[in-house]
Amino acid sequence: IAGITQAPTSQILAAGRRMTLRCTQDMRHNAMYWYRQDLGLGLRLIHYSNTAGTTGKGEVPDGYSVSRANTDDFPLTLASAVPSQTSVYFCASSEKAGGPPDTQYFGPGTRLTVL
Amino acid sequence: GQNIDQPTEMTATEGAIVQINCTYQTSGFNGLFWYQQHAGEAPTFLSYNVLDGLEEKGRFSSFLSRSKGYSYLLLKELQMKDSASYLCAVRDSNYQLIWGAGTKLIIKP
Numbered sequence: 001i002a003g004i005t006q007a008p009t010s011q012i013l014a015a016g017r018r019m020t021l022r023c024t025q026d027m028r029h030n031a032m033y034w035y036r037q038d039l040g041l042g043l044r045l046i047h048y049s050n051t052a053g054t055t056g057k058g059e060v061p062d063g064y065s066v067s068r069a070n071t072d073d074f075p076l077t078l079a080s081a082v083p084s085q086t087s088v089y090f091c092a093s094s095e096k097a098g099g100p101p102d103t104q105y106f107g108p109g110t111r112l113t114v115l
Numbered sequence: 116g117q118n119i120d121q122p123t124e125m126t127a128t129e130g131a132i133v134q135i136n137c138t139y140q141t142s143g144f145n146g147l148f149w150y151q152q153h154a155g156e157a158p159t160f161l162s163y164n165v166l167d168g169l170e171e172k173g174r175f176s177s178f179l180s181r182s183k184g185y186s187y188l189l190l191k192e193l194q195m196k197d198s199a200s201y202l203c204a205v206r207d208s209n210y211q212l213i214w215g216a217g218t219k220l221i222i223k224p
Binding site (some may be wrong): 040041042043044045051058059081090100101102104105106107108109 | 119123144145146148156157158159163165202210212213214215216217222
């Protein structure tokens, strides 16, 4: 079934540990995105990639890094986790073929708790 | 700064009609999206508006007024499964989506 998968589904992590959240899409979409969603706040963009080999910073990039070695995968790494990174993380993708609406489609999310 | 405002929570009755408003102030405008998000799940796309007016899609309609920085999502013939959060998002001049905090819609029988 075409779509976006994320792993793990949930994780409890000790502060200071390194963690990589995985995201894979099989829709051959050019663009991919990482968001965090916190209670009472809108989705906030962490990093994005408009095409394989390129990445960009979003609204809240500090403490996170990404890579885009190929079209399908877009991992998000927390180098040294802190409790304020406790959140639900969503990966999304869009075709980015140049025309509107360039709708974003979301993965199921990863619930991360940093203690 | 950029800002998207939506009511935090609304309650409606099964079978009725509800209108969820969204006002925005963003640096540029390149379209407005509505998404539905059930508790514990991912957001799913509902509608897209880039020109003024009403877009109808089954029981759901979305309206846009660019001059007023205003949109609404209209849900008709409400069903219990419509209980969810509804997210408004605007694409700004950098082609990034700016998201509202969402409106939690509670449907009562």
